[in-house]
Amino acid sequence: MAAATEAAGHRSAWRVAGKGIPVKDAREKVTGSLKYAVDLEVQGMVHGKILRSPHAHARIISIDTTRAEALPGVLGVVTHHDTPQNVWENAWFNYRGKILDGIARFHGDDMAAVAAVSEDVAEAALELIDVEYEVLDAVFDPEAAMQPEAPQVREEGNLRDPYVVKWGDVTKGAEEADFIVETEIRFASQQMAPLGRNACIAEWNGDRVTLWTSSQTPSELRDGIHEAFGIPLSRVRVIALPSGSSFGNWWSANFMLITALLARKVRKPVKIELSNEECMATVKRRHIEISRGRMGCRNDGTLTLAEFDHIIDNGGYGFKDDVGFFCVDNWGRAEHGHYAIHGVNTNLLTAGCMRAVGDVTLGSVVERVADMCAIRLGMDPVEFRLKNQIKPGERLRMQHSRQYMKGSLEQYLEGIPEEDRQAWPKLFHLSSGSTDEILRKGAEAFDWSSKWKGWGVPYAVDGPRRRAVGVGTGAHVCGVEFEGNVSAVVRINPDGSAKVHCAVGRQGQGSETTQAQVAAEELGIPFDKVEIETGDTDSCPWSHGSLASNTMYRVGWATRAAASDAKRQLLDIAGREFFDSPRHELDVVDGVICSRDPNKRNIRITVEEALNHFRGTDALGQASSITGRPQGPMPPASTFARHFAAHFADVEVDIETGEIKLLDFLATQDSGTIMNPQVMKNQMIGGAICGAGFAIYEALSFDDDGRILNANLLDYKLLRAADFPLRGEVIYGDSYDPVGPFGARSAGEAPAAASGPAIAQAVYNAVGTWVDMPMTPENVVTALDTLH
Amino acid sequence: MIRMTVNGRTVDLDAKPHERLCDLLRRALGLYGVRVSCSEGECGSCTVIMDDEPVTSCLVLAMQAEGREIVTIEGLGNEDNLHPIQEAFIEEQGFQCAFCTPGFIMAAKAFLDENPDPTEAEAAMAMSGNICRCGAYPYIVQSVMNAAARLREGGSVSNTG
Numbered sequence: 001m002a003a004a005t006e007a008a009g010h011r012s013a014w015r016v017a018g019k020g021i022p023v024k025d026a027r028e029k030v031t032g033s034l035k036y037a038v039d040l041e042v043q044g045m046v047h048g049k050i051l052r053s054p055h056a057h058a059r060i061i062s063i064d065t066t067r068a069e070a071l072p073g074v075l076g077v078v079t080h081h082d083t084p085q086n087v088w089e090n091a092w093f094n095y096r097g098k099i100l101d102g103i104a105r106f107h108g109d110d111m112a113a114v115a116a117v118s119e120d121v122a123e124a125a126l127e128l129i130d131v132e133y134e135v136l137d138a139v140f141d142p143e144a145a146m147q148p149e150a151p152q153v154r155e156e157g158n159l160r161d162p163y164v165v166k167w168g169d170v171t172k173g174a175e176e177a178d179f180i181v182e183t184e185i186r187f188a189s190q191q192m193a194p195l196g197r198n199a200c201i202a203e204w205n206g207d208r209v210t211l212w213t214s215s216q217t218p219s220e221l222r223d224g225i226h227e228a229f230g231i232p233l234s235r236v237r238v239i240a241l242p243s244g245s246s247f248g249n250w251w252s253a254n255f256m257l258i259t260a261l262l263a264r265k266v267r268k269p270v271k272i273e274l275s276n277e278e279c280m281a282t283v284k285r286r287h288i289e290i291s292r293g294r295m296g297c298r299n300d301g302t303l304t305l306a307e308f309d310h311i312i313d314n315g316g317y318g319f320k321d322d323v324g325f326f327c328v329d330n331w332g333r334a335e336h337g338h339y340a341i342h343g344v345n346t347n348l349l350t351a352g353c354m355r356a357v358g359d360v361t362l363g364s365v366v367e368r369v370a371d372m373c374a375i376r377l378g379m380d381p382v383e384f385r386l387k388n389q390i391k392p393g394e395r396l397r398m399q400h401s402r403q404y405m406k407g408s409l410e411q412y413l414e415g416i417p418e419e420d421r422q423a424w425p426k427l428f429h430l431s432s433g434s435t436d437e438i439l440r441k442g443a444e445a446f447d448w449s450s451k452w453k454g455w456g457v458p459y460a461v462d463g464p465r466r467r468a469v470g471v472g473t474g475a476h477v478c479g480v481e482f483e484g485n486v487s488a489v490v491r492i493n494p495d496g497s498a499k500v501h502c503a504v505g506r507q508g509q510g511s512e513t514t515q516a517q518v519a520a521e522e523l524g525i526p527f528d529k530v531e532i533e534t535g536d537t538d539s540c541p542w543s544h545g546s547l548a549s550n551t552m553y554r555v556g557w558a559t560r561a562a563a564s565d566a567k568r569q570l571l572d573i574a575g576r577e578f579f580d581s582p583r584h585e586l587d588v589v590d591g592v593i594c595s596r597d598p599n600k601r602n603i604r605i606t607v608e609e610a611l612n613h614f615r616g617t618d619a620l621g622q623a624s625s626i627t628g629r630p631q632g633p634m635p636p637a638s639t640f641a642r643h644f645a646a647h648f649a650d651v652e653v654d655i656e657t658g659e660i661k662l663l664d665f666l667a668t669q670d671s672g673t674i675m676n677p678q679v680m681k682n683q684m685i686g687g688a689i690c691g692a693g694f695a696i697y698e699a700l701s702f703d704d705d706g707r708i709l710n711a712n713l714l715d716y717k718l719l720r721a722a723d724f725p726l727r728g729e730v731i732y733g734d735s736y737d738p739v740g741p742f743g744a745r746s747a748g749e750a751p752a753a754a755s756g757p758a759i760a761q762a763v764y765n766a767v768g769t770w771v772d773m774p775m776t777p778e779n780v781v782t783a784l785d786t787l788h
Numbered sequence: 789m790i791r792m793t794v795n796g797r798t799v800d801l802d803a804k805p806h807e808r809l810c811d812l813l814r815r816a817l818g819l820y821g822v823r824v825s826c827s828e829g830e831c832g833s834c835t836v837i838m839d840d841e842p843v844t845s846c847l848v849l850a851m852q853a854e855g856r857e858i859v860t861i862e863g864l865g866n867e868d869n870l871h872p873i874q875e876a877f878i879e880e881q882g883f884q885c886a887f888c889t890p891g892f893i894m895a896a897k898a899f900l901d902e903n904p905d906p907t908e909a910e911a912a913m914a915m916s917g918n919i920c921r922c923g924a925y926p927y928i929v930q931s932v933m934n935a936a937a938r939l940r941e942g943g944s945v946s947n948t949g
Binding site for chain 2: 032033036194686714724
């Protein structure tokens with residue numbers, strides 16, 4: 001911890017890191033000039049529309065496109081007969097399938113597509129495609145889908161191998177407990193409800209293809225095109241544009257691959273633009289999850305046992321086998337336990353990682369069971385969390401790095417020199433941060449001790465209205481290793497400006513700004529001279545993109561490492577050409593190279609002067625710019641790094657109408673150094689509102705045939721400005737991470753995890769019983785009826 | 789041919805009989821700040837001001853705009869000459885992805901024209917016709933309050949808004 005304290009002490013000297021600078025694209029955003037994929041056009045482009053399955057599970061027996069192709073204005077139709085039968089995959093198995101294979105696995109699945117001179121003609125042509133389906137038995141319930149006799153959604157079978165983690169001895173954990181509590185919770189599916197919609201334009205030039213689309217994961221979309229079409233990566237270029245709120249919806253999606261397929265067929269640029277209903281009914285949604293958990297506890301409030309069994313439905317094309325393992329780790333002080341996660345396919349819309357995947361579900365169940373222990377003890381929930389949640393340096397319960405497609409941790413480590421690994425944090429132990437500091441600070445700022453009146457006890461009663469407070473906590477990884485390691489490139493230009501290239505996309509969370517801050521701080525070049533490219537796979541090296549809270553931690557590490565490498569090159573040459581000094585005696589401050597040697601204080605060379613000097617000589621060996629990249633891989637973050645949130649909610653429940661009002665809300669967070677507080681507050685409150693929506697409002701509704709009934713913003717209700725407390729103030733922890741850039745960790749998902757449990761607990765304290773999520777008036781009244 | 793005033797200029801535009809105002813503004817005038825999301829008047833992303841009233845332009849037929857005066861986000865200010873409301877949204881960081889932001893800013897403009905000195909609760913209620921999926925609500929409300937203060941202090945802008 002001494003090193004961390006020392007490093008944190010440097011914060012006051014930073015010029016860019018930690019500053020609440022407005023986001024780089026702020027002016028574009030408030031003037032409406034920022035372009036999303038729906039706004040883009042390419043010369044000569046035509047329009048595509050997708051034919052969707054009217055059945056949840058069916059096989060095409062025959063498909064006749066003759067009438068559609070004869071419609072004036074139609075340029076071509078693609079079906080599974082035109083489609084390369086290669087499987088493409090999405091990161092963390094969010095999608096696994098062929099572009100078109102003649103089988104419908106959910107209602108609304110992609111079956112064929114038309115390109116035409118206008119959207120209207122393409123739409124009309126869809127009606128003229130004659131399809132004969134063999135309707136197959138479908139399965140919608142995740143538990144039913146796990147049975148061997150269930151209809152099989154996929155050729156690989158419905159059930160993935162469970163992801164299982166065990167520690168200690170659960171029998172002993174049960175024996176050591178003075179009491180054991182258990183519960184089972186079934187959750188509904190939340191929709192990302194992406195306000196921004198999306199579009200994709202694809203254009204082939206010879207055997208090379210370019211895609212323009214709104215995506216958080218440009219590299220991964222490039223990989224998907226490469227897999228699906230069987231063409232070299234060098235022939236695929238993805239230009240990811242900003243997206244609207246994504247929450248995981250806009251990674252790579254099959255409609256983007258269909259756009260490329262159509263464009264290849266008609267040899268023209270094709271644009272497919274999704275309607276709001278298509279965005280909500282045909283791309284992704286949050287998994288439906290069912291969790292059973294139990295915890296053993298001593299009468300002194302020490303947990304002895306934590307056991308969780310969790311089912312996630314992947315819908316038609318998801319292929320995940322785990323979510324939210326870190327939620328159990330947050331309570332991993334229990335010395336005995338295990339958790340098992342079962343991924344299963346159903347004939348519902350594909351499910352994928354929505355913001356705080358697993359946290360708002362499994363995490364809520366872990367928080368719920370822990371609260372049930374605290375209720376038995378009559379212990380304050382803040383105190384119970386302080387006592388039982390993980391602290392820095394302690395053992396994480398996960399035992400395998402989530403490497404997925406690249407084999408075991410041992411194989412991963414093999415290629416990394418021992419001396420590099422010496423500097424790493426201890427693997428499978430928490431490197432820094434916890435809920436400890438933020439729970440204490442938050443409780444004080446929220447005046448918790450005077451508002452908390454005991455379990456199931458409101459602090460105020462006014463007729464049918466009950467007011468009470470609750471606290472909830474959440475933890476999430478700071479990126480996962482997935483298919484490999486991230487990289488970034490930092491270039492110093494001849495005019496002394498710099499450009500960062502890192503493939504994180506732009507989904508609105510400000511990563512273009514925070515990554516540029518990391519680079520500017522490391523380089524010593526003023527922030528307004530540092531620009532960034534986040535979407536072009538021809539210039540950005542491979543990265544997972546903005547997912548799994550990996551952006552600040554893992555990509556930020558790569559950006560800093562690339563900037564450091566560029567600076568090293570600059571100082572090596574400046575030392576030789578101007579200072580006659582080794583580089584460690586030099587630094588760059590506000591774009592000026594200077595020496596720490598008192599005798600050389602008078603030598604001041606701007607980066608611009610330096611690079612132009614080199615331009616005229618052979619000294620640089622590179623004509624006009626410096627290119628930096630990370631030297632070596634970063635340590636596997638999932639084995640030690642987490643970010644934490646603690647939220648405090650004050651609610652009013654009307655026991656006659658069942659209506660819940662949020663009266664006050666305080667978000668606190670431990671993400672290490674806060675690179676940009678202006679960006680961070682929005683991540684925290686935005687996350688809290690996402691989690692609050694899951695807790696009290698949002699649920700997709702499916703009919704008996706697996707069709708979504710509320711795939712529109714009229715029937716799918718979202719919180720609005722007057723529905724959430726106006727306190728914008730947030731509180732940060734002060735930890736400093738040993739690996740993340742300038743001590744920073746990640747930010748975006750723990751806040752979506754903590755708010756639901758905080759609100760659920762407050763509602764419990766108001767009315768004396770737990771209410772199923774989403775805690776709609778109907779569910780509140782039902783819970784109260786059951787109680788009485 | 790429809791004649792209307794858009795951002796202070798009179799324009800004659802060809803519109804299809806079923807064309808919506810939002811589509812016409814985007815297609816014919818390149819006003820991409822008019823964002824189209826839900827297409828049913830729920831989200832407010834396509835909000836423009838028509839004869840001093842905020843309207844969701846996805847629910848207005850182009851034909852209905854004949855002879856009307858339309859102001860879009862592009863008419864409020866530009867990157868070199870921001871309107872005080874736009875400055876306030878930057879200062880308070882009242883957005884994340886900003887797909888909804890032009891709609892919120894136009895709704896705020898109409899609201900502050902009517903109520904130049906609102907309470908926070910009034911501002912929150914006025915902003916509740918629009919949806920921000922990123923959940924920047926407390927900061928959007930702060931932006932509106934900040935903008936109200938700027939406008940009361942006589943924030944000067946030369947534009948059609």
